[in-house]
Amino acid sequence: GAGVSQSPSNKVTEKGKDVELRCDPISGHTALYWYRQSLGQGLEFLIYFQGNSAPDKSGLPSDRFSAERTGGSVSTLTIQRTQQEDSAVYLCASSLHVMASPLHFGNGTRLTVT
Amino acid sequence: AQTVTQSQPEMSVQEAETVTLSCTYDTSESDYYLFWYKQPPSRQMILVIRQEAYKQQNATENRFSVNFQKAAKSFSLKISDSQLGDAAMYFCAYRSPFEGPGGYQKVTFGTGTKLQVIP
Numbered sequence A: 001g002a003g004v005s006q007s008p009s010n011k012v013t014e015k016g017k018d019v020e021l022r023c024d025p026i027s028g029h030t031a032l033y034w035y036r037q038s039l040g041q042g043l044e045f046l047i048y049f050q051g052n053s054a055p056d057k058s059g060l061p062s063d064r065f066s067a068e069r070t071g072g073s074v075s076t077l078t079i080q081r082t083q084q085e086d087s088a089v090y091l092c093a094s095s096l097h098v099m100a101s102p103l104h105f106g107n108g109t110r111l112t113v114t
Numbered sequence B: 001a002q003t004v005t006q007s008q009p010e011m012s013v014q015e016a017e018t019v020t021l022s023c024t025y026d027t028s029e030s031d032y033y034l035f036w037y038k039q040p041p042s043r044q045m046i047l048v049i050r051q052e053a054y055k056q057q058n059a060t061e062n063r064f065s066v067n068f069q070k071a072a073k074s075f076s077l078k079i080s081d082s083q084l085g086d087a088a089m090y091f092c093a094y095r096s097p098f099e100g101p102g103g104y105q106k107v108t109f110g111t112g113t114k115l116q117v118i119p
Helices: none
Strands: A005-007 A010-011 A017-023 A032-038 A044-050 A053-056 A066-069 A075-079 A088-095 A109-113 B002-005 B011-014 B019-021 B024-026 B033-039 B046-052 B062-071 B075-081 B088-095 B108-109 B113-118
Touching: A010 A017, A017 A053, A017 A088, A017 A109, A032 A075, A044 A066, A044 A075, A044 B019, A044 B108, A075 B002, B002 B108, B011 B019, B019 B113, B024 B075, B033 B062, B033 B075, B046 B062, B046 B075, B075 B088
Parallel strands: A010 A109, B011 B113
Antiparallel strands: A005 A017, A017 A075, A032 A044, A032 A088, A044 A053, A066 A075, A088 A109, B002 B024, B019 B075, B033 B046, B033 B088, B062 B075, B088 B108, B088 B113
């Protein structure tokens, strides 16, 4: 596909379960960002990848959150032992490794923890 | 650390009128990029316009233009001839130059302005 693809688009899970969110960036985009957006709020930075490396993990809220990227392409964000406060939309964006390149966003995954 | 501030949580404009959304930022860098993104209720974030800090000329994209004041660290978005389809959340974003051995480019977003267009 031509755009950033995220799956699933919606996920409902019980408190305490683990979830895995997937992001498939635009081909050739080496930079990949994860953000979290609570209802009606701004974007909270979670983690950045350049290739397979994550030079900035400073936004991950707790050690329950982890992310990886393989082959410089697909990235997965894993949340262990989910809590109700994890409920939000998780957005993934990719870009070229060029300052002028805008971020291209996926449609996000809406996570609801019951 | 870079910060981006959007001081207007909500704005409204009459259809066909002009509205300006404000954004200020803080940085010690001399070269960087600024962006405005639009997020309609469908949730898809879309690029509206971008501006390089080294360019003095304000960027323009059809009905969208910016007023970039580098010394004041201000980057406002003007929407002319507002249309119903312009109703959305608008986010201002700052992209830093390359940092560190990995060439990290941090992208910082403001908290957004919700724009309502009144028919």
